[in-house]
Amino acid sequence: MGVVEFGGPEALRIVDVPERHAGPGEVRIRSAAATVSPTDTFTRSGDRAKWLSKWAPPYVPGMDVAGVLDEIGEGVATDLAIGDHVMAIVVPAASNGGYAEQVVVPAESVARVPAGVGDVAASTLPMNGLTARLALDLLGLAPGQTLAVTGAAGCFGGYTVQLAKADGLRVVADASEADTELVRELGADIVVRRGDDVAQRIRAAVPGGVDGLADGSIQNDALLGAIRDGGGFVAVRPFQGETERGITIHQVWVRTYAREQAKLDRLRQLVEEGALTLRVAKTIPVEQAAEAHRLLEKGGIRGRLVLTW
Known part of the structure; x- marks a missing residue:
């Protein structure tokens, strides 16, 4: 086709x-x-x-x-x-x-x-799971650090939430009212309402700013305010805008993980363990x-x- x-x-x-x-x-x-x-x-x-x-x-x-x-x-x-x-x-x-x-x-x-x-x-x-895996690998957060995920009810966002929890991260995620329960079930520790002001909502939930953010909602530099100085931002589409306060922009190209068989097989194992839905x-x-x-x-x-x- x-x-x-x-x-x-x-x-x-x-x-x-x-x-x-x-x-x-x-x-x-x-x-x-x-x-x-x-x-x-x-x-x-x-x-x-x-x-x-x-x-x-x-x-x-x-x-x-x-x-x-x-x-x-x-x-x-x-x-x-x-x-x-x-x-x-x-x-x-x-x-x-x-x-x-x-x-x-x-x-x-x-x-x-x-x-x-x-x-x-x-x-x-395979594709969305490896995209989420690559996003987290680029951010390189340590267990206990805080990740924000926008578009958390979507495919990339959902896998990112679940993989982040499997990595031992604290997760703040956005959701509409209709998707709030779904995002909680995926494992998010804190759920904030999605929208144009989601960066402010995340910052209110984490006053010091999150350590990293995965932009599944494609809001680009409008989300930078949610991130602490020197934190990381992952873009799944070409990033639009300018960074600030030493925040590193990571661009995800899943093709770079197309031959990462061990990572794909680990995703399989996580499904079997009930960690990925x-x-x-x-x-x-x-x-x-x-x-x-x-x-x-x-x-x-x-x-x-x-x-x-």
């Missing part, structure tokens, strides 16, 4: 591409599920047209998949076997994206699905991918939209 011409959700269509095989260091997955993420809409709309121009269309979005391992390339040292159910982070390139029946990825991009978890739920973990909002047949994009862009989705083959 991809695009030949950029556009709105209606631009998505079924496209035929040559069958791929796993090359040296690669594996192939027969996909059962692919998660829909905001980054996928950028591929579809043309926001990434300049970067994609090095290849001819079609362009296939998708950064998360789960399914059955069906081919292992030469030189791959792994305890995985053909027929195992696996999940993977995908770095889309031309027509090799996650919205495909067969996906070829580096072997280091793959881990087993968590025990007792189906492919649909497992597909929601996989949230599926709705499953949608891949033929209705346009509807999935419409729902995502409308906003308000809690959990992930998953395309099924």
Whole structure:
């Protein structure tokens, strides 16, 4: 499922591409599920047209998949076997994206699905889970320090809250009235009301300022007031504005963790231990991918939209 011409959700269509095989260091997955993420809409709309121009269309979005391992390339040292159910982070390139029946990825991009978890739920973990892991690693906070998370009810925000708690951090998170209980259940120690003045609300809850902040709500420099002098800020989109008071801005590019298999496998373990919650909002047949994009862009989705083959 991809695009030949950029556009709105209606631009998505079924496209035929040559069958791929796993090359040296690669594996192939027969996909059962692919998660829909905001980054996928950028591929579809043309926001990434300049970067994609090095290849001819079609362009296939998708950064998360789960399914059955069906081919292992030469030189791959792994305890995985053909027929195992696996999940993977995908770095889309031309027509090799996650919205495909067969996906070829580096072997280091793959881990087993968590025990007792189906492919649909497992597909929601790799990209957002690794994004949250990278965000926390960049901040480098020590157990007992305080992290603020905005957009905490969202996918990145929810994983960040839970991973931060697993790391021993104190977490302040934002939520709407409707999402307050959800964010508490994710483990936030303090929940403040979301909105344009959330930085002031966080600062009121933590008068000295938090040690670090993960900006899942994309409010950029409007949030700096919540952070102590010399603290850290993590941006999941290119940061807009200027920093202040010695606050370090960390830019997250999850592609840098695309081959961090040990970290992906640790996410699997945390799901099995009950420390990470996989949230599926709705499953949608891949033929209705346009509807999935419409729902995502409308906003308000809690959990992930998953395309099924």
